[in-house]
Amino acid sequence: MNLFTIAPHTPFLPCLVDAVMDGRLLSGWDRAGPFWLSDVTIILPTRRAQDELAEAFARHPAFGGLLPDMRTFGGEVKDEEPFLPPFDTEPDPKPASALRRRLVLSELVAAWAKTEEGREAFSTPPTAAEIFSMAESLGRLIDDLHIEERSAADIRALGAEMALELGNYWQQTLKFLDIALEAWPVMLARLDMADPAALRRRRLDRQAKAAPFLFSDRPVIAAGSTGSIPATARLLKTIAGLLRGAVVLPGLDRTMSPAMLASFTDPDNNPHGHPQYGLAQLLNSFGAELGQVRELCAAEHPRTRLINLALAPTGQTALWPEQRFSPASLDAALDGVSIIRARNEDEEARALALAARDALDSDQCVGIVTPDSNLARRIAAELKRFDIVVDDAAGTPLYHAPAGRLARQLLNLVQNNCAAVDLLALLRNRATTLGLARGAVVALADDIDLGLLRGQRPAPGIAGIRAMLAAHLGGKLKYPARTLSPQRGEEIAVLLARLETALAPLFALMAERALPASALAGALGQAMAAVGPGTPLPGRPEFEAWVADMQGLNGEGHRFAPRGLEDVLAALMTGIEVRHAGLEERRNDIAIWGQLEARLMSPDVLILGALNEDKWPATADPGPWLSRGMRLAAGLEPPERQQGLAAHDFAQAMGNGRIILAYAERVGSSPALASRLIQRLDAFVGEGMAAQLRARGDVWTGQARRLDAVPRVVPARRPAPNPPIGERPRKLSVTEIETLMRSPYDLYAKHVLRLKPLDALGEDPDARERGTIIHAIFARFVFEERDPAAPEALTRLMEIATEEFAGLEAIGERRDIWLRRFATAAEQFLDYERGRSGLVEKRHAEISGRWELKLAEPFAITGQADRVDLLKNGTLEILDFKTGSPPSSASMKAFEAPQLPVEAMMALNAGLKNIQPADTSALTYIKIGLGPDAFKPSAFATADGMSVMAVAEEVFRRVQLHIEHFLFHQTALPARLLPLKGQRFAGAYDHLARVDEWTAVDGEDEA
Known part of the structure; x- marks a missing residue:
């Protein structure tokens, strides 16, 4: 057998080209003629490797212009068919698409979910999306059976072999699998179709049978495959046994002891996650010894030995103290290796982009390898900062495109x-x-936004938008943000x-x-x-x-x-x-690859990203249908096999001359661990060298952090505009009086700049809107002069509530809940009103008012009082119904809650409509709610036993001072002059005043 290997530290494809051109892989094939190279066949794992091999031949000094016949393992049918002479064989069935299989299997999954066994297997009935996802995972299991040459019978046998070990869930799953794995092949046979994995296995076997006849004594070289698929392993074995056949393995560790090699064929040792597991299995299938494999390019490098030791099986790590490198050897082995430890994925992507750009500026080619498609897109986006368009081999999922x-x-x-x-x-x-023209759609979208949707709640559907449009054009829409x-x-x-x-x-x-x-x-x-x-x-x-x-x-x-x-x-x-096609501006000296595409690449700088646990390697997930033990019992590889392939990819990549490893300490919102591969490397080289590797990577994280940083952060100052006196308001509402005291800037934004806050688009009704409706209900009850003690009072109150809540038909379920809850509030309201009927002469609701003040210039205070009741003793009681919390007792005593006291002064000065001037004897807050404190009156807290009118006069005196100081003089209007402590919501103009910036500087945390 002609078996060779190329060590990770040797560039694979250039070494392969050298060995072909100098005849080492040709077993004496005559290279005298001008066309000899075209008689050589080379088989590679991927099309990308095929393209790179062609480039490597073109760069070879002895290349004469004719390329060898280059093919891929199990690639497109058109690439494989040249292997096959016209044997007398039946034509292959048509391949069944993955989409067809997903749909057909979804029917089986859905039907099983409705059976008694299925209902026991699922805690809740699966959704349609879950059914299609389970069908996809079932399809992957079918592919595994084809690839590893097992059948439904192997799955069926588990029920008998593991009957005592399996729980009820797994027993039920096996019953379903028995049905699905039998039904699917029957359906394929009826359609004259087959699974692509089965067809691929069939083609590979035909290639193996045809190889002796097709190639005869001509050179054929299979390079770069680990033979993880049994059919591929058989083809490799056939090629290795041909007269001029050769198999070149990637990165076989020829320093392994016979005992270690034997351990990889013992499943009890759980060797599947080791990088050499696949190659050991391949040699075992060949019946070959380690000594039969020759190094194709014999140059040695200490890094290859270091990585092999660092990733040794667990049982071999006890030998590490004897195997550790001297400081000089360690420096030589890890020269050119850096580790980027980023705080998060965003920083990782930015640091890698900067490292790639630096290499490109030095005329070096760059390969970026990551299994994380999100990180790949982040890196590509960061590179666009520097006008570098990179080809991401993985593309973008259609769902996210x-x-x-x-x-x-x-x-x-x-x-x-x-x-x-x-x-x-x-x-x-x-x-x-x-x-339409795109610009016209943009303009109309703005008009629909501001003219019909902001602050409005249209009925569902296009009809609701049309009705809103008709209301707007008919002048019936309240307060649109834009007139159309x-x-x-x-x-x-x-x-x-x-x-x-x-x-x-x-x-x-x-x-x-x-x-x-x-x-x-x-x-x-x-x-x-x-x-x-x-x-x-x-x-x-x-x-x-x-x-x-x-x-x-x-x-x-x-x-x-x-x-x-x-x-x-x-x-x-x-x-x-x-796929990212048509990017004419992309460069050919940088690419983002998946692990498969990168296996045989040797760029000047190789970057490995997302080296986090559960990403590289990925989680060992056996899927929903078989446990790990069941897979092993059925003759399938366990999920750790994929981790072994990922470890082999890592070991191969570590042979590159200059390499950057990167991981993030946080992924999403959660802490993250470095990959076990990096952890193994750290443990073998020691803390000092691990820190040195990260110090090299800190160059890039430091640049990444500085890229968007500014040399000096100048915090925003508290805004204090000082507009001309003539532009300042000469009228305020009673609620704006408190705004004047607490944040004059808000009045500047509202009245001077005339900025009106826009309601959030599609904002759901909240407690404030519910409170507005409840106020309107109680006001209507008072307007109608209903007697709270009348038998029909509750019925009428609920009728009013039904009419008022009717405007919320767009949120029917929530409206109905609010209406049911209001029934309790209605009873509490009537009980409260009945309890004070003996004190009240007449009730007044929603009283509008205007009070002209006699100041240096004309000034008016306007507003609307929730309730003003004339008491039988001739005084007034002003009530404020609150769905939220009333002002704190401290703020009332400090004269910082001016609304009700100012209303009392308005009432005394004939400023409230239909209210005869009179003193106010009580200012009362009424909490509306469902708790034990609902409709319990809360009297306005006065300082030092002051009377209500004394408080009102003191508050008004202070209000006059504020009006004269801020509105009648050339005084700045600062923001948040007297912030409300404990406020849980942002003010309407806080974003304009950049409150979050300067409050943090000032040490304030009540925003």
Whole structure:
């Protein structure tokens, strides 16, 4: 057998080219003619390696212009068929698409979930998205069976072999698997189809059988494969046994002892996660000894030995004290190695981008390897800062690509019945044109936002938006943020009509009780075509191909109710990637690779990102259908096998001359650990060298932190504008009086700048709105002069409440809950009013007022009092119904709660409509709620036994001083002059005043 290996520290493909060109791999093949190289066949694991090998041949000084015949293992059919002479064999069945299998298996999963065994297996009935996801995982199990050449019989046998060991759940799972694994092949046979994994195995076996006839005595070289697939291992064995066949293994550790090599074939040692496990299994399948494998490029490097020792099996780590390197040898082995320890993923991506840019500036090529697609996108985005466009080999999942994002926005809009946020999100998507100019759609979206949605609550659906538009144009809309002309209204109506037509297929789906996945795809395809006809959109070709595939599977799969469709879409689009094609500005000296693409690459600088535990290597997840022990018992590889491949990729990469390893200490919002591979390296080299490696990486994290930093942070100062006196207000409401005392800046923003806060788009009704409605209910009851003691009082109060809450039909469930809760508040209100009937002469509700003050200049205080009751003793009681908390006792005693005292002064000075001037004997807060303190009066706290009117006069004296000081003089108007302690909400103008910046500097924490 002609077996070779290339050590990790040797660039794989250049070494392979050298060995071909000088004849070491050709077993004496004549190289005299001009076309000899074209007679050589080289088989590689990936197309990227094939492309790089062609470049390596082109760079070789002895290359004459004709490339060898280069192929890939198990690649595209067109690449494999040249292996196969016209043997007398039946044609292969057609491959069954992953999408077809997912849909068909989803029916089986859904049917099982409804059985008694299925109901016991699931704590709650699975959603449609969960069913499709489980179908996908079931498909992966079927692929595992094909790849590792096992069958349903091996799974079925588990029930008998492990009957006493398996719990009830696993027994039920095996019963289902028995059904699914039998039903799927029957269906494939009926359709004359086969799983791609089965076809791939069949092609590899045909290649192995054909190889002696096809190549005869010509050179054929299989390079870079670990033979992790049994069929590939058989092909490698066949090639190694040919006259001029050769197999070149990547990174076999030829220093392993026979005992260590034997341990990799003992499953009881759990060796599956070791980087040499796969190669050891391959040699075992060849029946070859370690000594039969020759080093193709014999140069040695201490780093390869160091990595092999650091990643040794657990039992070998006891020998580390004897195997550690001297300081000089350690420095030589790790020269060119750096470790970036970033605080988070964002910093990791920025640091890696800076390291890559530095290498490119030095005319070095860069390879970035990461299993984390999110980190890859972050790095690509950071590189764009420097006008470096990088090719990410993995692409972007269709679900997250712009086309998938538009599809999700359409689904959300329909599922939420044209909610304001979803409507504006769709209209602001750059791909949305609805057959109009994009600029026109943007302008109309702004008008819909400000003219119809801000501060409003339209009824559901497009009809609700139309009704809002009609109300606006008819002058019936309260306080729109923007006034629309009739012509603009017509243009909006046209836009809404087009949108309604585009959404019609999806709205039709929402009316169905159950629908197939093909119907969802078809409706989405129609809606996408209508929303953005002809608009270039990344991912649109892939989306349209997905729709076509789904339409070709019309009616297949689990039928589901139209709920949670966004998650269903994610499950149905699993595995579809959008490649980054057409990037003419991208460079060819930098790329982002997955682990598979990077296995044989040797760039000048190799960067490994996301070296965090559970990312590299990934979690050993056996899937939902078989436990780890069950997989082993069935003859399948355990999930740790993938960890072994990831460890081998790491060991291979560590042979690169200059390498940067990176991990984050936090992933998302959670702490994260460095990969066990880095932990092993740290443990072997010792704390001193581990710190030195990170010190090298700190260069990049330091630059990353400085990149967006500023040399000196100048905090914002407390704003204190000083507008001309003539621009300051000459009228304030009673609620604005407190604002004047606490934050004059807010009055500047409101009255001088005339800035009105916009309500949040699609804001849900909150306690404030509920309180406004309750105030209106109680006011109407008083307006009607109803007797609280009358038998029909409660009935009438609930009738009023039903009418007032009717405006919340857009949130029907919450409205009904509020209405039911109000029934209790209504009874408490009537009980309270009955208890004080003997004191009250007449009740007045929602009393508007205006009080002209006699100051240096004309000034008015306006407002509306919740309740002013004329008592039988001739005095007044002013009541304030609060759904929130009343002012604190301390603020009342400090004259910092001016509203009710000012209302008392207004009443005394004939400032309240229909209220005869009189003294106020009581200022009372009434808490509205359902707790024990509901409708218990809370008297205004006065200082030192002062009377209510004395307090009112003192408050008014202070109010006059504030008015004269801030509004009648050229005095600055500072923000948060007297902040309200314990305030849990931001003020309307806090963001404008940049409060969070300067309050932190001033040491204030009550914002």
